[in-house]
Amino acid sequence: MAGVRHGIVILPQEDWPAAARRWRTADELGFDHAWTYDHLSWRSLADQRWHATIPTLTAAATVTGRIGLGLFVASPNFRHPVPFAKELATLDDISGGRLVVGVGSGGTGFDAYVLGQRELTPRQRHERFIEFVEALDVLLRFEPPGSGGISFAGDWFTAHNARMVGTPSRQPRMPLVIAGNGPKTIRYAATYGDGWVTTGGDETDREQWWAGVAAVARRFDDEYAASGRRNEVARVVSIDTESLYSLSSVGAYEDAVSRAESLGFTDVVAHWPRQDGPYAGDEAVLEDVAAMLGRSA
Secondary structure (H helix, E strand, C coil), rough: CCEEEEECCCCCCCCCHHHHHHHHHHHHHCEEEECCCCCCCCCHHCCCCCCCCCHHHHHHHHHHHCCEEEEECCCCCCCHHHHHHHHHHHHHHHHCCCCCEEEECCCHHHHCCCCCCCCHHHHHHHHHHHHHHHHHHHHCCCCCHHHHHEEECCCCEEEEEEEECCCCCCCCCCCEEECCCCCCHHHHHHCCEEEEEEEECCCCCHHHHHHHHHHHHHHHHHHHHHHCCCCCEEEEEEEECCCCCCHHHHHHHHHHHHHHCCCCCCEEEEEECEEECECCCCCCHHHHHHCCCCCCC
C-alpha cells in the first residue's frame, strides 16, 4: 500500500470550528489529499445541514498546510465556468497551490433541476460537460498579457473578454481530474485529463462492485494506451459506497486498498466516518489506518 496515495472525503455538514478539527486532523494524520462534495444537497442527506463547497475549502486551506484539497466533483449543473474559474484560482492562491479539481457531467437529481433547468439527454449532458471542461482549461491558464481577456461562444457557455488577472499558482494550471464511468468520458479522461476518478457502480454486493470497477479500469488502461500519452495520469477510485464502507474496520480498508492497487489505481479515497447513515463508522478506525500506514504525526 506504500505506493498508493490516500485521500479522505469530509462531507460539508459540520459547522466551523467542528469542521476545522476534521480538516486539521486529516492533515496531521498524513493523508495525501482531502475532498468535499460539490453539491447543493445530496441524496438521503438532503434534509440535513450542508455547507457550500468553495467557502468550506477556503476555510480548510487556512487551517491546513500540506494536504491537497479537492472538489469531489464539480459539474456544470449549477456552475458557469467563468465565475467558477475565478473562485478556483483564488482558492488555489490561498491554499498555496494545493487545489485539485474533480469535474464530472453532473447527476440527474436535485442539482440538475434546482435552478429550473430543462431535462437533458445523456448526450447533451456529455456535450455540456466537455464544453465546461474545455472552458475551465483555458480560463485556469489565465489570459495572455495584452489579450484583453478570454472569449468563447459555445452551445452551452459564452464569455466575452473574461478576465482572470494574475498568474496561476502552478504551470500551466491546477490539475483537472475527470470523473466518469461511461466510454466517452473515460476516453476523454485518458486522452486529455490530468487524472481520472471513478466511484464505481451501484452494486450492493462487494464482489460485483469490484468487478465493475475492474471493468472500467481496464477500459481506461486501453484508452490511455491508445492515446499515445506518456505523462502520468492519476487513477483515482472512491473505495466506498453507501452500503459498502471501507473504514468499517482496518481490515476492510486494507482489502479495499489492495484491490485498488492491483487494478492500477494510483489514489484511493475513503469517507470520514459519520455517526449514522451513509459512511457510518468510528473515527478510531481512521486513526488506526493512519497509524498502520505510518503517516500520523
